[in-house]
Amino acid sequence: xxxxxxxxxxxxxxxxxxxxxxxxxxxxxxxxxxxxxxxxxxxxxxxxxxxxxxxxxxxxxxxxxxxxxxxxxxxxxxxxxxxxxxxxxxxxxxxxxxxxxxxxxxxxxxxxxxxxxxxxxxxxxxxxxxxxxxxxxxxxxxxxxxxxxxxxxxxxxxxxxxxxxxxxxxxxxxxxxxxxxxxxxxxxxxxxxxxxxxxxxxxxxxxxxxxxxxxxxxxxxxxxxxxxxxxxxxxxxxxxxxxxxxxxxxxxxxxxxxxxxxxxxxxxxxxxxxxxxxxxxxxxxxxxxxxxxxxxxxxxxxxxxxxxxxxxxxxxxxxxxxxxxxxxxxx
Numbered sequence: 001x002x003x004x005x006x007x008x009x010x011x012x013x014x015x016x017x018x019x020x021x022x023x024x025x026x027x028x029x030x031x032x033x034x035x036x037x038x039x040x041x042x043x044x045x046x047x048x049x050x051x052x053x054x055x056x057x058x059x060x061x062x063x064x065x066x067x068x069x070x071x072x073x074x075x076x077x078x079x080x081x082x083x084x085x086x087x088x089x090x091x092x093x094x095x096x097x098x099x100x101x102x103x104x105x106x107x108x109x110x111x112x113x114x115x116x117x118x119x120x121x122x123x124x125x126x127x128x129x130x131x132x133x134x135x136x137x138x139x140x141x142x143x144x145x146x147x148x149x150x151x152x153x154x155x156x157x158x159x160x161x162x163x164x165x166x167x168x169x170x171x172x173x174x175x176x177x178x179x180x181x182x183x184x185x186x187x188x189x190x191x192x193x194x195x196x197x198x199x200x201x202x203x204x205x206x207x208x209x210x211x212x213x214x215x216x217x218x219x220x221x222x223x224x225x226x227x228x229x230x231x232x233x234x235x236x237x238x239x240x241x242x243x244x245x246x247x248x249x250x251x252x253x254x255x256x257x258x259x260x261x262x263x264x265x266x267x268x269x270x271x272x273x274x275x276x277x278x279x280x281x282x283x284x285x286x287x288x289x290x291x292x293x294x295x296x297x298x299x300x301x302x303x304x305x306x307x308x309x310x311x312x313x314x315x316x317x318x319x320x321x322x323x324x325x326x327x328x329x330x331x
Contacts, residue, residue: 009139013132014183015331016078016143016175019071020298021064022285023055023153023169032165035158043165048260052168052286054153061092062100064171065149066107068294073108075331076175078143080109083175085141087131088117089124089148089290091319092155096205104147114141121199122256122318123189124148124290125172129314130187130324132176147173148290155201157216163199164217166259168286172294174331182329185243188235189324198224199319219319228262228317232325233269236315239325240270247272250327251310252300256317257282257292266315277305289318297330306330 028051029040043049055064065088073080088101101115120127125148132144152167176184201215208215236255240247253276255263260282267278279296288295293314300306308330315325 007139009137010178011137012179012182013136013176014179015328016177017072017074017076017331018294018298019068019073019075019173020291020295021067021071021171022295023053023064024059025054025056026051027054032158036161036165038161038165046261047166048280048283049166049286051284052166053170053288055151055169059151061090061149061151061171062103062107064151064169065100065104065147065173068149068171068173069104069108069145069147072145072173072175076177078175083108083110083143083145084113085132085135085144086110086113086115087128087144087146089120089128090117090150091119091121091289092150092152093117094154100149110145120322120324121320122258122289122292123316123320123322123324125293126187126314126316126324126326127189127322129174129176129184129326129328130189133184133187136176136178142177144176145173146176147171148294150289150291152217152287152289155215155217160216160218162221163219166287167217168288170285170288170291170295172291172298174294184329185239185327187324187326188239188242191320191322193320195227195321198227198321225259225262227321228258229265230269232315232317232323233266235323236266236313236325237270239315239327240313243327245311245327247276249311250276250313252277252279252306252312252330254279254293254296254300254312254314256315257285257296258287258318
């Protein structure tokens with residue numbers, strides 16, 4: 001019998017270039033407080049958010065993804081035609097099929113790249129980084145475009161006090177390619193489907209077909225807060241240990257931008273030294289789900305708090321319940 005062939009790629013992969021696109025409009029707490037009978041002070045104290053970014057009505061989640069992707073590819077120093085795989089994490093693309101990713105690949109000139117969407121909510125960006133790392137190192141792909149893109153404002157109820165006032169619209173993208181040295185640590189990921197109803201939509205599309213109102217997002221805030229605050233810190237620490245590092249080696253902690261209080265509690269759980277800088281883009285951009293980690297990364301660059309080559313620990317967590325974390329070398 002003839003032996004089957006398989007692929008084998010470089011030993012390591014790395015992040016090569018980052019790009020982001022934020023919604024065009026700054027929405028203040030005063031803008032959202034009225035319908036939920038709240039105030040700027042209450043929102044700041046409970047979430048750490050002062051503003052959130054939201055897109056124009058005629059800006060689609062695909063538009064946001066395209067802007068972020070073009071910037072990431074330019075910063076990676078390659079051509080769009082060299083992208084051979086596109087992975088998009090989104091829960092707000094309004095079509096079940098076809099997916100967002102093939103349309104994005106076509107728009108940026110990456111056809112015939114393999115392209116697929118994943119639905120892992122706020123953990124989706126880190127899930128996709130884990131997939132891209134494996135694809136490059138296996139030889140299945142050379143350059144993978146990873147995108148987290150959300151237009152959350154399409155799925156909010158302005159009167160909902162559980163999650164809608166937190167949410168923003170944005171996209172973040174990164175190119176993953178071959179590396180001469182380790183630059184993406186093992187991905188620590190998992191799920192707990194017993195919490196599937198803690199963050200969900202008010203109706204399925206079949207229920208909408210049968211007369212239910214358009215679905216909007218809801219969450220069981222106190223339960224989600226406890227889960228994220230006290231169970232995600234140990235997951236993040238496992239990612240550091242799996243990379244053969246200690247918290248003292250980490251320059252930046254970049255968690256999903258869900259809630260400032262959750263971020264603060266996770267820092268205590270992990271035991272970071274004061275030298276670690278923390279992504280806190282939520283204060284200005286809000287919770288942008290799968291886009292929040294690349295947005296927070298870009299903000300740290302812009303503020304001069306990180307540089308290329310730094311170790312960053314990133315972790316996403318959200319609806320599912322799902323989570324994923326890894327240490328990366330910043331591009």
